[in-house]
Amino acid sequence: MTKHAGIDHVAKALDRFRIELPSWGFANTGTRFGKFIQPAAAVTLEDKLSDAGQVHHFTGACPTVALHVLWDLPNGAADAGRVNAAAAQYVVRAGSINPNVFEDQIYKHGSLGNADPKVRDVAVAHLLDSIEISKAVHSRDTSLWFADGSNYPGTQNIRHRKQWFIDGLRQAHGQLDPDQRMLVEYKPFEPAFYHTDIADWGMALECARQAGPQAKVLVDTGHHYQAQNIEQIVAWLLDLDMLGGFHFNDRRYADDDLTLGSIDPYQIFRIFYEIGLYEFETGKTADIAYMIDQSHNLKGKIEAMIQTVMTAQELFAKAALVDFRKLAVHQQRCELVLAENCLKDAFSTDVRPMIADWRKANGLPVDPLEAFYASGYLERVTADRAEKNKGMVTSYA
């Protein structure tokens, strides 16, 4: 690929690369051992949207914010007006709606998979309410993650729970408008440590298929066992037209929610490469919701989010540089070293100057992080919020 063609590919890729921010990534969060409160952390929904607006303002890549129903819309659809007004004020839009069927005491033994039909009904009702919220805030995707599972062998009927899950998901699917989607997320363990009802992509795929045609699978990069080949899962889901979206984060051990690309940037690049290859071969644009699912306990939250978006753009741009035509020839001839190097050439290219050009052309700061630091926003919100944050609970027990 010529240098000029490369610059063009990168610019085109960045033009259409949008990544959604999680509202919960701006609030105080912690580990199960406690929280380290940050004086600048968002306290209210308005704070979260304001902070997300900053990330979008400096990167130009994050127009939507994922919302968690219980944390952001405690009064359900009645809060939609407030969300819409605040989102407009901070120049962002509501993104995916995330129901919460894991915090309430009734969910101790599960939600859709609970042996008690009354609890299952409450969970389904919450999913239906969440879909109504998504309509009221003009959002396409309802994103479903379930903490359901069990801790000890023999304590739950795995097959019955599977059936209850499918029943519940079908009911939720029935509530969708024709242009809406339902994304089914999987996770191998935590909080359940013996079995999790939707533990892997096969289970999520089956649940989505049984739920209905508007249900797709959501791949959270942190929700896999060590060494699992995530890009292969991505390639299969693309081929099956069942890949709905991503929750991006990085991991070292479990669901660590570390900054994207901080541990293994090549992994994320390989995922983007599979998407790029699919698009190159089919001529289609993969309809994927790219989302971040990170909450930084130690790093400054807005800074970490800008760092994440910049990393995502770099890795996406690198994948756009893969010479797919050349690679296909090497693959066909089984020229292993040449094929692998073709991929690695793209990964090794320093795309930062090309991204800087793209930012300039789009009226964005060349270094979004530096521009954010220089803006004074952090000092301002630190002063405004420090007092409120002092009152936050930090203890584990």
Ligand code: RM4
């Ligand atoms: C889960 C999963 C979900 C997120 C919750 C809070 O591990 O990643 O997407 O909503 O955490």
Ligand code: MN
């Ligand atoms: Mn997730």
Ligand code: MN
């Ligand atoms: Mn997670």
